[in-house]
Amino acid sequence: MDIRKHVVVLVWLLLIAAGYSQSATLSITELVDVDFGSIPRDLNPIQQRITFCVSMTPRGPFMLTAIGSGSGGSFAMTNISGGSWEIGYFLQIRGHEVTAGVPQTGIHQAGPPGAGGECRPPRFPLIITVDTADVSTAPAGQYQGLLQLTVAPE
Numbered sequence: 001m002d003i004r005k006h007v008v009v010l011v012w013l014l015l016i017a018a019g020y021s022q023s024a025t026l027s028i029t030e031l032v033d034v035d036f037g038s039i040p041r042d043l044n045p046i047q048q049r050i051t052f053c054v055s056m057t058p059r060g061p062f063m064l065t066a067i068g069s070g071s072g073g074s075f076a077m078t079n080i081s082g083g084s085w086e087i088g089y090f091l092q093i094r095g096h097e098v099t100a101g102v103p104q105t106g107i108h109q110a111g112p113p114g115a116g117g118e119c120r121p122p123r124f125p126l127i128i129t130v131d132t133a134d135v136s137t138a139p140a141g142q143y144q145g146l147l148q149l150t151v152a153p154e
Helices: 132-137
Strands: 003-011 025-029 034-039 046-057 062-068 076-079 086-093 104-107 124-130 142-153
Touching (some): 046 142, 062 086, 086 132, 086 142
Parallel strands (some): 003 142
Antiparallel strands (some): 046 124, 062 104, 062 142, 076 086, 076 142, 086 124
């Protein structure tokens, strides 16, 4: 039996003015919804990869914090077809495993966007890997989660 899973990526921006002028700008772009579609129980690994862009003026290091919509902010999708079953997922950003609610610090980017608003490299890879142990025991249904990314200057 297939189980449909869907993770919606939502972005919240937070600009903390500690040491930055009122004219500082910070933006995150190029994020998209991630849809796993119907997943057979025996598929392994269950993974989706997207990239996104962070721009900041003036240039400088920033931190990124990820929080999921699972219990206590965990990275999980909930059965929206009925019941409260959760399927967990793991998150990697820039090749590093991310812990929910723990800021990744010292991240640098290329600076402000180009004249046409385009992202200047590097783009940041985000990989979502569904917990296959949870999938194998989950009841059939549609699963949905929300991932909140917060970026702030250091």
